[in-house]
Amino acid sequence: MGSRTLPATKVLAKEMMPLVDRPIIQHAVEEAIGVGIRELIFVTAETKEIIRAHFQRNAVLEKELALRGKQELLEVVRNIPPAGTNCRYVIQQEPLGLGHAVLCARDLVGDESFAVILPDDLIYHETRTCLQQMIEIYREKNASVVAVQNVPLEDTPKYGIVETVEDAVAGKKMKSVVEKPAPEEAPSTLAIVGRYIFTPGIMPLLETTPRGAGNEIQLTDAIAALIRKEDVYLCEFEGKRNDCGSILGYMKANVDYALRHDDTGPEFHAYLTELMGKQGTD
């Protein structure tokens, strides 16, 4: 619903809020494409037709850019997404939770391993994206992998929190997981962030997962069932995460991305330096 970003998201899908020059969801798509994923499934709400429109060719715009000789921009818009990418859409009719959203894609996913990206969680690494780091573990272990990060104790009610077992040979595995525990009940401060790679075993478990925290079908509860059957590995990824689902997190992500961006970086840096200098003397 994007309730943390209202009123900006009263009409606009929160995934379409721009980070400098592209919508948040395009970053997620680029991360997936960067690791070789070519089948993309968007689980969205009926009101979010704009997402589908963004990832479709726009003949009118392309023609106009061609007429005006704007070749570089034309290439940019033509490649959203790059040729060879297959985008499919599933409508989640009711907001019944993340587990339910993943289950909505069951028929399209089939009996295959798959990755889940929550676009709100923007994760930056200069050379190896979070998904890249996770796929390396997945390939080595041939098992599900969940991205985790340490969070302040008072923040455990915002996340799925994991308990780990460390095997010197096998690496860090999940021992248990609980959705949004109070700090005094949290098994650790290691929180799940929005990247998962699953073996096909998760889907049947999601089907029988009852409603949990917040009266929603929780992906976390299905993961808790999965670890009773299979190993689930943790990826304590390297990189910087921004939570774009809140206004403050979104603002920070915009500043970080604008500073890194080739076109805006140097001037924006100079602007911020000047601004901070002025604040100091006010």
Ligand code: G1P
């Ligand atoms: C979801 C998951 C939670 C996870 C979080 C990461 O929660 O249910 O386990 O830690 O994403 O961002 P949400 O943020 O949708 O409430």
